[in-house]
Structure formats: structure tokens, C-alpha cells
Amino acid sequence: MNKFWKSAINRSIRTIAQTALATIGSAALLESVNWRVVVSASILAGILSLLTSIATGLPEAPKEGEDDSNS
Numbered sequence: 785m786n787k788f789w790k791s792a793i794n795r796s797i798r799t800i801a802q803t804a805l806a807t808i809g810s811a812a813l814l815e816s817v818n819w820r821v822v823v824s825a826s827i828l829a830g831i832l833s834l835l836t837s838i839a840t841g842l843p844e845a846p847k848e849g850e851d852d853s854n855s
Contacts, residue, residue: 787845788841788845791837791842791844791845792833792837792838792842792845793834795833795842796831796833796834796837797830799832800827800830800833801826802829803825803829803830804822804823804825804826807822807825
């Protein structure tokens with residue numbers, strides 16, 4: 785797996801975790817958490833993160849053909 789995909793997946797996983805924590809945190813009590821909403825919002829955020837990475841690139845991953853000697 786090349787550096788772009790590793791970075792994009794890593795970023796997507798962080799986005800999923802952040803979205804889950806934000807969604808859970810917005811519920812007043814743990815019992816009132818709508819877990820279906822948490823899971824669906826988190827997965828959607830992860831997919832959007834991957835699509836954004838594909839569309840705009842990642843600063844931490846060099847574009848194809850660029851020198852990666854600084855890493």
C-alpha cells in the first residue's frame with residue numbers, strides 16, 4: 785500500500801473517531817445515545833474524508849512522481 789492510501793485511511797479513521805465522540809458527546813445521557821445515528825454519521829464522515837483526500841490530495845503524501853526523500 786503506498787503512502788497516499790496509508791495517510792488517507794489514517795485520516796479517515798481519525799475522522800470517524802472524532803465524529804463518533806462528537807455525536808456521543810452531544811447526547812445528555814449515555815442511555816439516550818442513538819447508536820444507529822452515531823454509526824451512520826461516523827461512517828459517512830469517514831467516506832467523505834476519503835473522497836476529500838482523493839479529490840484534493842494530502843500534504844503528508846507526495847503526489848505520484850514526486851520525490852519522497854524528505855520522509
